[in-house]
Amino acid sequence: MLGPVDKRCRLALHGPMRLLRPLLDLLLPPLCPACRALVAETGTLCPDCWKGMDFLAPPFCTCCGLPFSFETEGEALVCAACLDHPPPWRAARSVLRYDDSSKGLVMALKHADRTDLAPALARWMHRAGADLLEGCDLIVPVPLHWMRLFTRRFNQSALLAHALGRLAFKPVAPDLMTRTRRTASQGHLHRSERYDNVKGAFAVRPRQLTAITGKSVVLVDDVLTSGATASECASVLLKAGAARVDVLSVARAVLD
Numbered sequence: 001m002l003g004p005v006d007k008r009c010r011l012a013l014h015g016p017m018r019l020l021r022p023l024l025d026l027l028l029p030p031l032c033p034a035c036r037a038l039v040a041e042t043g044t045l046c047p048d049c050w051k052g053m054d055f056l057a058p059p060f061c062t063c064c065g066l067p068f069s070f071e072t073e074g075e076a077l078v079c080a081a082c083l084d085h086p087p088p089w090r091a092a093r094s095v096l097r098y099d100d101s102s103k104g105l106v107m108a109l110k111h112a113d114r115t116d117l118a119p120a121l122a123r124w125m126h127r128a129g130a131d132l133l134e135g136c137d138l139i140v141p142v143p144l145h146w147m148r149l150f151t152r153r154f155n156q157s158a159l160l161a162h163a164l165g166r167l168a169f170k171p172v173a174p175d176l177m178t179r180t181r182r183t184a185s186q187g188h189l190h191r192s193e194r195y196d197n198v199k200g201a202f203a204v205r206p207r208q209l210t211a212i213t214g215k216s217v218v219l220v221d222d223v224l225t226s227g228a229t230a231s232e233c234a235s236v237l238l239k240a241g242a243a244r245v246d247v248l249s250v251a252r253a254v255l256d
């Protein structure tokens with residue numbers, strides 16, 4: 001379990017550099033990534049924010065990571081939605097339930113220039129996606145359309161992917177995929193409309209095709225809602241020659 005105080009989240013300083021720790025803490029005191037209150041350790045939540053976050057834990061659907069409200073007695077179970085419409089990916093995992101608390105973190109990263117959140121969120125993704133990352137050859141973020149990248153100045157999924165790559169010692173390919181057309185915001189769309197909205201909106205850059213052949217890919221996104229974007233990206237990656245695609249996100253929608 002993730003705890004509000006997790007020594008592994010601390011900035012690693014080795015040898016004589018460890019002597020700098022008190023000075024560093026004085027100059028850059030560790031702050032809660034969500035509310036910026038002082039905390040004991042870098043990258044950990046303060047007790048209040050910790051209580052508000054709903055970390056997803058087993059038992060869950062082995063395919064999409066949807067948490068089950070009942071014990072599965074160790075059985076590998078797949079949810080009804082995945083049975084009806086099997087996603088193209090092998091497994092999807094998320095750190096948090098997408099609710100008002102986690103939405104605050106995701107929106108702060110995306111729209112409020114809180115790029116400092118990426119390393120802390122990536123640490124949680126590293127933990128939640130340990131199984132997926134173990135056999136992964138390549139981490140690929142969901143791309144933004146260049147016009148959106150121009151106005152936002154960064155791709156939040158790429159920031160997460162880079163931070164995750166550093167933690168997992170895996171290569172990151174931020175330019176492997178491209179968004180070939182702008183898509184309407186998914187927020188107000190129904191499930192089937194979301195799939196139609198992103199159909200054909202992604203491609204693997206032709207010069208990157210050799211980089212993907214036979215590779216096990218972990219696709220990184222900030223939020224998984226209907227799964228439409230992740231499904232479309234996974235299909236494109238598989239068609240381009242990837243051996244397997246898993247999906248790792250900060251938060252996912254869970255309908256009660």
Ligand SMILES: [Zn+2]
Pocket residue numbers: 032033034035036037045046047048049050
């Ligand atoms: Zn806090």
Ligand SMILES: [Zn+2]
Pocket residue numbers: 061062063064065066078079080081082
């Ligand atoms: Zn499922």
